Each structure stands twice: as C-alpha cells, then as structure tokens.
Amino acid sequence: MSSARSTRASSAVDRLKERSGNKLYTMSRTGSGHFFLTAGPGQPPLCPPMELDEFVAFVKKQGPQEVKRVSKLDVAFEKQLTKKAPTK
Helix, strand or coil, X not given: CHHHHHHHHHHHHHHXXXXXXXXXXXXXXXXXXXXXXXXCCCCCECCCCXXXXXXXXXXXXXXXXXXXXXXXXXXXXXXXHHCCCCCC
C-alpha cells in the first residue's frame, strides 16, 4: 500500500512542478509514513510532516492555480440559470 500512497503524493508534486515552473520541488517521506515538501534539494521543509490527504491538499494550494476552462455553452447555461422567472 505504501507505493500507492507515495504515487498519489508524487503525482501531486509533479502537478505543482508543472503549474509553478519550479522543477526543483521535492517530496520526502519520513520513517513514520508522513510526507513533507521542500523547494529544492537541501532546502528547509515548506511544511511539517503530514498524513497523505493533508499533504496532497497542501500541495494543491501551493503555486499558481489552474484556471478552469469555460465554454460558450457553459456561459449560456449559467445565464439561463440566473434569469428571473416571469411574474404574473
């Protein structure tokens, strides 16, 4: 099970590297199975050791966030949802 845990955590770090452009981010795992993030080799940790879910949530909040794509159909649908009902 530990490989699935570290795969999920390392995938989150890989997505952070892509978003931020900083390829030096590294993830480390403690002997107790906790994870922490550093800005590069030899750098101090950016967070205390965390459980997997906490770590993935922390990494998702780091760096620039991805902008959700919105299509014309999505915009039109939102307009229809916000239209007021006709009054009688």
